[in-house]
Amino acid sequence: MLMRLKGGRIYDPANADTGKKRDVFIEDGRLVKPGRNQKIDAVIDVSGKIVMAGGIDIHTHIGGGKVNIGRMLLAEDHADNRVRRGRLTRSGSGRCTPSSFITGYRYAEMGYTSCFEPAMLPVNARQTHMEMADTPMLDTGAYVLLGNDDFFLRLLKAGRDQQLINDYIAWTIQATQAMGVKTVNPGGISAFKFNQRQLDLDEKNRHYGLTPRTILTALLTAVADIAIPHPLHVHGCNLGVPGNVKTTLDTIAAAQGRPMHLTHVQFHSYGQEGDRNFSSAAAEIAEAVNSNPNISIDVGQIMFGQTATTSADTMMQYAGHAHAHPNKWVCMDIECDAGCGVVPFKYRDMRFVNALQWCIGLEIFLLVDDPWRVFLTTDHPNGAPFTSYPHLIRLLMDKSFRNDMLKRIHPEAAGASHLASITREYTLHEIAILTRAAPARSLGLTDSGHLGAGARADIAVYSPDKNVERMFSRPAYVFKNGERVVKDGKVCALPKTTTHVLRPDYDAGIERSLKRYFDDYMTMRLGNFKLSTAELESYNESALTVQPGR
């Protein structure tokens, strides 16, 4: 069946369309260029509306152990925000850490069609994928977390060949059905288990004698060697520590020109100037991003209000537990693999540090020149729930609104920030890059994030509104694989979805060392650790999409 979306204004940066009026044709779930005499079976009039590819969130904690601990811990959030089942939709609850079904519906109702879980522990891959299988409406994928796992650290300490490390990483990607590789506080989660409380880029893990720089270098090399499309996804050392800008700049330098993605960089852009020893280093970070084309970032913008911080970075989450609001927190050492820490937090506009964090995130967005290398995130739920994206987009697109908001925050923080003097306003074209085209390109998804022929027909149609927050909160239509799944901001159909995975090659000989290690030290058999395609597909009877290497 051939369907025509007629008369929309197309924002499709990947194909250099900026607000041009163009019809879009859909057939068998894909965008097509119809033949001259081909019969059109259905027409949907989208005249005057704004048409973009479906949104893609490159970094959102939607599945896995720590998110679920967050849900368990924040009972108040769930009791106060209950959602009734609908004719089609399941029930659920939660605003900060929504339950899985609600997560899927709310993303779709903003025009998003794909989301990527950025911190899947290898030993927790099954849970992560199961939760994502219960997250409807969205295509998903996950980055597997490495760099604190003892098998890897033992290889590195023993000075083993990079090829062996590459084999291990490629094997892990396949065994856990991952889409990329992430590292969190490289070596630091392990160091915390040996009672180290901080670890800078060139400090040694007490047990292994390895520095984060060494670990980072090995991982960067592996990701390049095994041709993973998405650069190594890096949550660096010293998250949240005043003065951590130096570590972040050193980390950028440590990449030595190799592609690297720095995630939630807002939390890593702090100086120590001023009476309060806390200042914005957004300008230095933006300058470093601007002058290093190998670096991409997502921001991890904070928004004021209650949320839960959930991270694999046990070292820094433990360090921050005294700030828990409400006063309860969970930290966990996990299975010689990594860890997790969940600390509920309330960002307050009249608290100097939080107000400045808000400014720092916005400054980074506005000072980085190339929109293809900065992605729109709140590091859901760490900076704020993902449902605040429309508000964030308005802050970026509307200077007078931004300045009005700036007047409401702690005055000293506003005074300590350059935000008021920044005149840049993002355009719709640029927002389409940040939220669609750039994430797709970074992930190597050639058939998503754009509206060219051959692309998946994942489309969001918005009604123009001067208040872009309202506009992005309630799309007129969302199409998933060509099926209309949202109408007037409400879910109207449940589409089939897919899980994106990679299949990098490795020498099967790695399993001999792994089997010995598993038999001696781990608590499950190697064969049972591996998550098979058949098992994963059984979770919601959907097929995987294998993405090609770079």
Added chain:
Amino acid sequence: MTTLHDITCPFCSLLCDDLSVQARQRRLQVVNHGCVLAARGFKQAPPGAQAYAHQQPVSHTEAVKHAAILLKKSRRPLIADLGTDINGLRAALHLAELTNAVIRHKYEDSTLHNLNVMQTGGGMMTTFAELKNRADVVVFIGDKITTKYPRLLDRFITTRQAQFLPKGQRRKLICIGQASRQEKIKLGESLLHIPATGNGLLNLLTLLKCTLLGQRGTDQNIAREKLKKLKQASALIQAAHYPVFIWSAAALPADSADLLIRTITDLIAKLNQRQRAAGLALTDNNAGGSLQQVATWQTGFPAGLRFTDGFPDSQPDPYTPYPAECDALVWISSLERDTPPTLDVPGIIISNNQAVRKGATIYLPVGTPGIDHAGNLFRADAVINLPLKKLRDSELYSTGAVLKQIIARLQAISGC
């Protein structure tokens, strides 16, 4: 006859996945790495495939239809026991949402003890591989923990295979409560046993906490011998690199369980200000931990869950195992063998044990997860999720499949 290896055992939440199981036609026998629970569980004969409605044999489809009609009439069903795999639990929660049911796991009480403490304070926790590789001192709190988790000692505590312990070092086990025979025999001199029961346990733990944190505690009414041992325990914990405190809420005195768990978690949190230490709250057998995980991600309500008018909701206080408002029972039991509660309401029994069909309004036989069909369960440390394999030919449906059939039928007749 074939021997299958690396089989996961679903009969306690340790989920040991190194079993060898001999299959002779449909008969299974554990031949390596078994325990008393595994031996019994794998030996169980499958039920016949015959379904019943109102004590009469009926076709499976007919029984599903009767179940759907019964549930359509019910205003508040009780879905109980819930010993099944994750797919079964996912379907059970869907059914509960559609029928405004109350969800009650067999061991819900002990899940709630841990949850009450977690939701008001949190905790500093660990998993089995950290225990095995890192823990130099292990503290058991409660009564005979290894009875419910038979291979806990062998797999993670008495084993000498550890990455971060000096070669050959034996771990010290401190047991506060009643030690099991196994603990006494296997640990020998490595066991420091401080017997306690009832309120005595809380007194001892409070005093241990005070001693470790340099606070004043009262040692009245505690025998001198115990005080001496408590001091020894305190010194061992203080000198340890990674002490791990293990408890199972079900093995604590019910009336003081919340307070006991809070005392332990507070102690661990404070110890971490200067050294590393962690807790390990073993989740319950019979899929107790799995239900908590699935209910949390699907609804945001980990336990004490019911649905009201299509909303997920918490059971109001006071908590009762079988609320009087329930007018029908759905009893799901495909792991631990047990008998359904005697309630004066019609019952749909979905079980792998045909002996329980008597008294059921509707009986639907199902297979055992990890024997008759594949599946998954969460392990007792609440992070690891392991695959269960299908080990024999079986014409039995899985619990998940049966529940989905009932849901489809219910939706068809009620248009929901």
